[in-house]
Amino acid sequence: MSALDILLVLLRVAFGALVPLSSVAILVWMERRGAGFFQDRAGPNRCNVMGFRAAGLIQNIADGIKLVFKEDVIPGHIRHKFYFVLAPVLVFVTAILCFAVIPFADILVIGDSKYIMQAIPMDLGILWFLAIVGFGVYGIILAGWSSHNKYGVLGGLRAAAQVISYEIPMGLALVSLLAVYGTVNLTEMAQFQGQLLFGFIPMWGVFLQPLGVIIFIVAAFAETNRTPFDLAEGESEIVAGFHVEYSSMKFALFFLGEYVAMFVSSALIVTLYFGSYQIPWLSTETLVAYARPVVIALMLGLPVFAYLFMAWMKKNNRSHYHRPNDPRVRETKVYVTLLWSLVILLEVIFLGYLAFAHGTAADRIIVALLQIATFLTKTLLMCFVYVWVRWTLPRFRYDQLQKIGWEKLLPLALLNIFITSAVVVSFG
Amino acid sequence: MGIKVKVIERKGKTFLEQLYLVEVVKGMIVTLGHFFRNFLDNSKLYVRHYPEVQPEITARWRGRHRLTRHDDGTVKCVACFMCQTNCPSNCIMIEAGERHDGKSEKMPVRFDIDLLECIYCGYCVEACPMDAIRMDSGIFSVTSDNREAMVIGLEQLLETPGAFDEEQYQKGGE
Numbered sequence: 001m002s003a004l005d006i007l008l009v010l011l012r013v014a015f016g017a018l019v020p021l022s023s024v025a026i027l028v029w030m031e032r033r034g035a036g037f038f039q040d041r042a043g044p045n046r047c048n049v050m051g052f053r054a055a056g057l058i059q060n061i062a063d064g065i066k067l068v069f070k071e072d073v074i075p076g077h078i079r080h081k082f083y084f085v086l087a088p089v090l091v092f093v094t095a096i097l098c099f100a101v102i103p104f105a106d107i108l109v110i111g112d113s114k115y116i117m118q119a120i121p122m123d124l125g126i127l128w129f130l131a132i133v134g135f136g137v138y139g140i141i142l143a144g145w146s147s148h149n150k151y152g153v154l155g156g157l158r159a160a161a162q163v164i165s166y167e168i169p170m171g172l173a174l175v176s177l178l179a180v181y182g183t184v185n186l187t188e189m190a191q192f193q194g195q196l197l198f199g200f201i202p203m204w205g206v207f208l209q210p211l212g213v214i215i216f217i218v219a220a221f222a223e224t225n226r227t228p229f230d231l232a233e234g235e236s237e238i239v240a241g242f243h244v245e246y247s248s249m250k251f252a253l254f255f256l257g258e259y260v261a262m263f264v265s266s267a268l269i270v271t272l273y274f275g276s277y278q279i280p281w282l283s284t285e286t287l288v289a290y291a292r293p294v295v296i297a298l299m300l301g302l303p304v305f306a307y308l309f310m311a312w313m314k315k316n317n318r319s320h321y322h323r324p325n326d327p328r329v330r331e332t333k334v335y336v337t338l339l340w341s342l343v344i345l346l347e348v349i350f351l352g353y354l355a356f357a358h359g360t361a362a363d364r365i366i367v368a369l370l371q372i373a374t375f376l377t378k379t380l381l382m383c384f385v386y387v388w389v390r391w392t393l394p395r396f397r398y399d400q401l402q403k404i405g406w407e408k409l410l411p412l413a414l415l416n417i418f419i420t421s422a423v424v425v426s427f428g
Numbered sequence: 429m430g431i432k433v434k435v436i437e438r439k440g441k442t443f444l445e446q447l448y449l450v451e452v453v454k455g456m457i458v459t460l461g462h463f464f465r466n467f468l469d470n471s472k473l474y475v476r477h478y479p480e481v482q483p484e485i486t487a488r489w490r491g492r493h494r495l496t497r498h499d500d501g502t503v504k505c506v507a508c509f510m511c512q513t514n515c516p517s518n519c520i521m522i523e524a525g526e527r528h529d530g531k532s533e534k535m536p537v538r539f540d541i542d543l544l545e546c547i548y549c550g551y552c553v554e555a556c557p558m559d560a561i562r563m564d565s566g567i568f569s570v571t572s573d574n575r576e577a578m579v580i581g582l583e584q585l586l587e588t589p590g591a592f593d594e595e596q597y598q599k600g601g602e
Binding site: 034036037038039040041042214312315316319320321323388389391392393 | 456460466469470474
């Protein structure tokens with residue numbers, strides 16, 4: 001192994017492990033501020049360090065510190081302490097592991113060697129995801145059972161029944177997807193989606209499988225225990241369900257696990273149905289061939305975007321009441337300075353690339369970075385859909401939940417398989 | 429014609445509504461509209477920036493209690509125990525003493541209100557024959573970090589000024 005090989009292994013593993021973790025901070029922030037804006041209120045925006053509130057992100061630090069320093073209670077009535085502690089670990093670890101097979105850029109070619117941009121470069125792909133995500137529910141069941149608590153057991157049972165009934169339509173939706181793509185490898189699936197249908201529609205899963213995408217998204221919502229399918233928590237009837245006896249960092253692990261699972265399932269939905277890292281109409285080879293115009297377009301687009309962002313910030317980041325010497329205006333000034341220095345830094349990097357590194361391996365690296373950015377943007381947009389749904393739809397009743405799973409989604413998924421296989425067989 | 433009967437149309441039976449997906453999308457468009465309205469201009473949020481911007485209190489608002497005085501500065505209260513008798517939560521404790529200023533025979537030597545017990549119903553104000561106890565201080569936020577401080581005594585009640593002028597108070601707000 002050369003030094004480059006080792007560096008890329010480290011980078012990919014770091015990406016696979018750290019991105020889902022740091023996404024939690026973004027997602028919690030998005031959830032709370034988003035909920036505020038959906039409901040015409042502000043959300044947490046007061047926490048600050050020296051007057052800097054980072055749009056409410058500082059609240060996460062405060063929450064984290066609180067959770068770390070809270071008393072870690074294991075109630076006296078719990079007999080199986082090992083399983084009680086194991087449960088949150090299981091939920092969290094499985095959630096993180098799922099992300100390991102998701103490609104975040106096209107295969108990187110540097111010199112003669114090829115690097116598959118996944119944390120664990122293997123061919124199992126979607127099968128790995130199905131195996132691991134099914135294992136995650138054991139954590140919830142274990143938590144409910146070992147809590148030795150009525151509500152806990154009820155929550156755990158609900159989660160088990162729900163995940164079993166929704167794994168079937170999810171798996172069946174995947175079957176028809178596999179018939180279309182002809183592979184289980186996620187990187188190959190992503191490459192497949194870089195083609196064009198009839199020469200002008202990007203061959204994304206959402207255009208090839210319009211019914212499948214609905215089934216899959218609904219099932220994914222149920223798998224991650226998010227509203228409208230969060231009956232395992234059901235705070236109005238069973239307090240908090242499976243995590244009712246958990247406190248401090250053990251609760252935090254459940255919480256992190258839930259958000260990581262949400263991020264991972266968004267990443268998977270994007271990978272399977274929304275073109276993964278592909279930028280529509282610009283395949284990897286096109287991007288590499290036209291690296292110079294793409295970079296010039298980026299250099300022109302960046303200041304425009306920064307200007308719009310600055311205008312938005314100046315309009316919104318000020319006190320909406322009379323306040324002499326408004327500290328929020330001062331805060332905005334610092335942010336604007338930071339923003340423009342970042343823009344200048346990026347422009348210098350791009351200029352350096354155009355002047356010195358153009359036409360070398362840097363082309364491929366720039367394209368890979370662009371694809372990573374695309375992938376993350378798409379994934380965060382999908383996470384926004386999760387938040388959006390949560391603050392729009394009320395929770396289903398339990399019998400309705402099972403009815404939708406077995407009586408609606410299952411036949412639809414089977415129908416989808418028939419249609420898809422008929423089309424695939426007749427048109428090759 | 430008998431009693432007017434209004435038949436309310438049952439919704440949710442048509443095929444499109446049974447499909448649920450269309451209604452979901454409709455609802456999501458509504459909430460997204462709210463999101464973008466607030467996201468693009470957060471001065472449109474329906475919130476009061478509370479500690480900095482205080483709510484407007486009208487004269488008929490029942491805030492923390494106070495005891496009033498005559499124009500010459502003597503205490504109006506005659507320790508008749510009307511308020512204590514009327515109080516549904518038993519939060520008023522009066523101890524009567526002899527009075528020497530010639531206004532009447534009795535006056536309170538102790539007048540404690542336990543604000544943790546008080547339900548702010550205003551019956552004490554209605555019961556008072558002397559208009560001695562009022563809830564027009566405009567204080568709506570009563571907090572403390574220990575129980576003892578939540579019991580306020582005669583001195584504190586007499587010190588608290590009214591937040592409104594007499595005419596406004598008699599009118600009972602706008």
